[in-house]
Amino acid sequence: MRETDDAAVTAWERRAEVPLMLLALAFVVAYAWPVLDPRLDPDLRTVLNAFSWAVWVAFAVDLAVRLFLAQERRSYAARHWYDVALVVLPILRPLRLLRLLALLRILDRSAASNFAGRVLVYAASVAVMAVGLGALAVLDAEQEAAGANITSFGDAVWWACTTVTTVGYGDRFPVTFEGRAVAVVLMVVGIGLVGSVTASVASWMLARIEEERRPGRDRESS
Incomplete structure (x- = not known):
């Protein structure tokens, strides 16, 4: 029975992953x-906000369907805590970007077949997403705050790069609670990211060297 339920969940995830990815990109x-564009027309801003909530509803429906198909619902929810988080925490604007975790399911299928290649794809994708989305999130939280020094997208990208790489020059820093929450997430991501990228590149290079040496060894043995 458990295998049937798992198969049903997997089948649903495969059907839903591409639409969710497109919705996540549209949400960005x-x-x-x-x-x-802070001076955006109010009517258009309202439409975009309504679309953002529509995306949240789509992700909530997706999670509800997967929980319905799973036999061990509590166990499934615990294993997919990030999906629960992106449905339960839609109020905090920076955390709404967690909906883009749906992209990781697409990356898992398109990554290289070997473990090193998959980790490298993940690490590179996380790096790009962390910098870009972190910059958007901190700019959203900071640009209208009193005493803020992150008031343009260029400032936000510079701050995100220095934070995710754990350099931290200190020339740009968040002053709001939401901005500092984004900073904490980027710091945690950065600590693991630097080591992961280094290890993944080294593993990939060693694998390529081993592949290049193998034909020569085969000819010698023959």
């Missing part, structure tokens, strides 16, 4: 547009 546009 709907989220980023008002942040990058």
Whole structure:
């Protein structure tokens, strides 16, 4: 029975992953547009906000279906805590970007077949997402705050790069609670990211060297 339920969940995830990825990408546009253009027409801002909530509803429905198909619902929810988080925490604007975790399911299928290649794809994707989305999130939280020094997208990208790489020059820093929450997430991501990228690149290079040496060894043995 458990295998049937798991198969049903897997089948649903495969059918839903591409639409969810497209919704996540569209959500980035709907989220980023008002942040990058504070003077956006109020009517258009309302439409984009409504679309953002529509995306949240889509992710909530997806989670509800998967929980319905799973036999061990509590265990499934615990294993997919990030999906629960992106449905339960939609109120905090920076955390709404967690909906983009749906992209990781697409990356898992398109990554290289070997473990090192998969980790490298994940690490590179997380790095790009962390910098870009972290910059958007901190700019959203900071640009209208009193005493803020992160007031443009360029400032936000610079801050995100220095934070995710754990350099931290200190010339740009968040002053709001939401901005500092984004900073904490980027710091945690950065600590693991630097080591993961280094290890993944080294493993990939060693694997390529081993592949290049193998034909020569085969000819010698023959």
